[in-house]
Amino acid sequence: MLVEPETRSVGRIALPEVTLCAVTSVNIAATIQALERSLGEIDFGACKLFTNRPVSIDPRKITVVPISRLESSAAYSDFLLSALADHVETSHCLVTQWDGHVIAPHLWRPEFLAYDYIGASWPQFDDGHDVGNGGFSLRSKRLMEACREPEFRKSHPEDIAIGRVNRTWLESKGMRFAPRALADLFAAERAGELGSGFGYHGVWHMPRAIGVEAFWSLYQGLDDRGTIKHDFARILGEVGRGAGGLPRAIRMILDHVADRLRGSGRDDAHAGPAERPDEL
Structure with missing residues (x-):
């Protein structure tokens, strides 16, 4: 059984360079819980929840940013690729969803910030363009701004658009993608081991991750x-x-x-x- 991260506290971690965020029109309570779990032992530069739904929450912990209702998963992708950068004032943004969060804060590595994009690796791809999943991902603001340039080919899902469709072009602009080995230390999803990385994404992990x-x-x-x-x-x-x-x-x-x-x-x-x- 996975040991709860709260039992392995090593003191609070300061990440003033990172904005924690989630964007959703569904499962609001679960999304807030995911944000709160990530905030448990980390002081982020900011934490923002983008939603069209009414939310009652301590604004000192989480800033609620009103948006139009996301009518589809494609609309979610479009928001991340087109609008999210306007709301990030730090060098990086940690994107999360309701079914993923920080699970082992003591496994944060400063070298994560040396890259413009990190997400759990995709085991189904073997061509080197295998990083990575967007549901729990760290991305730089400059990458988010590059995604709004005319040359960027927008598509859905947004993480495939970044990590595969446009990766070569993004790298030509100087963007750095984390290598697969480091991505697996950042997060688990279809690859990686739950608890051996900083965070995870995937509802199938949750019974073990939170009990x-x-x-x-x-x-x-x-x-x-x-x-x-x-x-x-x-x-x-x-x-x-x-x-x-x-x-x-x-x-x-x-x-x-x-x-x-x-x-x-x-x-x-x-x-x-x-x-x-x-x-x-």
Whole structure:
């Protein structure tokens, strides 16, 4: 079982060069929890939540930035590529989603800031353009500004646009992508080991990352379960263990059937490529 990061505190880490941010129109409570977990032992330069939904939260911790509703995951990609840079005043931005956060703050490495883009590596690519996932990613402001230049070919998902479609062009502009080995020390997703890196992304990791009970409490408050469907069997196996496992599993199965019947989550407002394997 993964040891909770809170039990391994080495004192607060100061990252004044980094803005922590999340952009979403769904799963607001879960997104706030993810931000709060990342803030637990780190002092970022700023923390911003971009949403169209009403939020009551301590503004000293998280600044809420009102935006128009994101009607699709493509709209999420467009916001990150076109608008996010306007709101970042630090050299780097740590992009997170509801299903990922800092898990081992003591594994932060100063050399992460030497790169313009770091995200968990993509094991499905073997051509060297394999970094990386955008759901928990560190990107420089200069890279975000480059993504708005006319030569940049915008596409969806946004991390594929950065890490594959436009990577060669971005590198010609002087942008540096972290090597795969360092990316795996930065975060786990489809590759990397949970707990051996600074953070993670992926709902299938959450029962181990935060504990089954905490995940179950979070799950019951989701208003969009679209990202769960791709790894449903894996997550079901995790939540079905231990005391109360059978009722949880039955509830998840019923939710899964109901979602399929009404087509819920077909285009959730922040799905990334690893959550949508049909788009790879």
